[in-house]
Amino acid sequence: MTDFKPFKSTYLFLVLLLNFNLISCAQKTKVNQNNHVKTISEIKTGAERTDLYLNILKGKNVAIVANQTSVLNVLQRAEVAPNVMGSKKITHHLVDYLHNNNTINVKKVFAPEHGFRGKADAGEIVKDGLDTKTNLPIVSLYGKNKKPTLKQLKNIDIVVFDIQDVGARFYTYISSLHYVMEACAEANIPVLLLDRPNPNAHYIDGPVLETSHKSFVGMHNVPVVYGMTIGEYGQMINGEKWLNNGIACDLKVIPVLNYNHQTQYSLPIKPSPNLPNGKSINLYPSLCFFEGTNVSAGRGTSMQFQIYGSPFLSKNSFSFTPKENEGAKYPKHKNKLCFGEDLRDSKNLNQLDLSYLISAYKQNTAKDFFNNFFTKLAGTKKLQEQIEKGLSADEIKNTWQKDLNDFKLIREKYLIYK
Structure with missing residues (x-):
């Protein structure tokens, strides 16, 4: 009878080698056709850097501001071939991941515009509810109130904020961040912000908001495209004293790994129903x-x-x-x-x-x-007036330059990624 032991050993070695190559290739940096832009394939979001924040949450009563984008990939051991163990990335929702951690007491979820699962229309009122998977109460921040109340924050030790932004002033998640930080500052509750890449962080442009036109689709004196991650933006809210009465939130940002503002990043989950790709x-x-x-x-x-x-x-x-x-x-x-x-x-x-x-x-x-x-x-009001007067795009954009240059000096103070 033929002895197949050498063949088995060779097969196992090849499987292990293939698995190692797949993992190492995923960590390599790719260069885009635009030579000045690099695409790093192995970005770790703040949520995925669990070693930097799980101990902070241990033993705490936690509230989480989250939606469908609040996911993390965790590397776990898995069988890749008969009798061969390798590693495999498992995707978890942050709420599920923290809720399943016996050392962390997740008490509730705060949901922004579009809701916890991200299915509501733009501008549609989001109602309070109950998460069917975890039985956690869901508190809407786009219904009766956009700012968490003291009652809603009662017995909460720390608030975790993890939502994917797209880097435009009128995208309301940065307004939700403002109100969460303000409410937590008033209640003396720290905020842990798990940062994510901004897919529009590679430029800064647009008219800077004038104070007289503040609203939930524009709360701060920033241009339409501000070139910052939501973590950097949170630091700017604090540093520029934009919260009520100039108070400051106890904010800690868990940064993204292997990322800068020129890194191209394709969102794995659509951030809202009408931004599909x-x-x-x-x-x-x-x-x-x-x-x-x-x-x-x-x-x-x-x-x-x-x-x-x-x-x-x-x-x-x-x-x-x-x-x-x-x-x-x-x-x-x-x-x-x-x-x-x-x-x-x-x-x-x-x-x-x-x-x-x-x-x-x-x-x-x-x-x-x-x-x-x-x-x-x-x-x-100037933009509408300029278009009605027949100004060209270049003529209009030239009127923004001084305000943009002033903003860039402010922005520079709060950058985490260069």
Whole structure:
């Protein structure tokens, strides 16, 4: 009878070698076609750096500000072949992961706009509830109150904040962060912020918000695109004394590993229902201005924030009809044929692009193009006035430069990643 022992040994060795190569390849740095931009494949988010924060939470009553993006990958031993053990990344939701840790007492979850599972429409009131998986109470920060109350924070020792931001001023998660920090500062409760990469951190652009136009879609004197992670932004909220009466929150940021502002990062989970992919996230700062006009930015389609159009624009070869779908129960121009532009194959932006907005304004045949929401999004009345006067995109952007330079000096003080 033939002896197969040498063959078995060789097979096991090859499997082990293959597994080692797969792990080591995942840790290598890739260079993008743009030579000055590097893509690091092995980024560790703040949530994944458990060695830096589990001991902080041990024995504490914890509240977590989280949504569907609050996940972490944990390396666990797993069988990769018969009788061969290797390692495998297991994805956990942060709430589940901490709730299953017997040394940590998770008491409740705070949910921002779009809810804990991220399915609510933009602007839709989110109700309190109960998480069916953990039986933890879910407290809405986009319903009766946007700021946690003292009652809601009663008996809480520490608040963990872990939400994926996209780096645009009118994306409301930074406003939720402000109110969480303010409430915790007033209640003398520390905040542990688990940082995540900002997919739009590679540039700074747009008009700086004027104080007279503050709202939940713009609470701070920053440009539309501010080029900071949410952890850096939290440090700026504290340092610039933007909280009520200039109070400071006891804030600790767990930084991202292997990351800088030029690192390209593809979000593993869509951050909200109408940002389905990287193209929509890249275009979002430029196309969100349409939310303050009679033009649709694609809500009610599968191409949200990758197209724009309206029944009042010039008829051309590209058209779409918004219909009710998840994340858009009442889309603008529902069931009406819209003409506009398809940007899905456009080059990724490294600046805020006003050309789409100006082009649509010039084509518009309706009586009114802008609505009252536009000034809140822009953070100034000047942008609408400049477009109505016929200024070019370059002429408008030139008026932002002094404010942008002033902001960059402030921003520099709070950067974690260079």
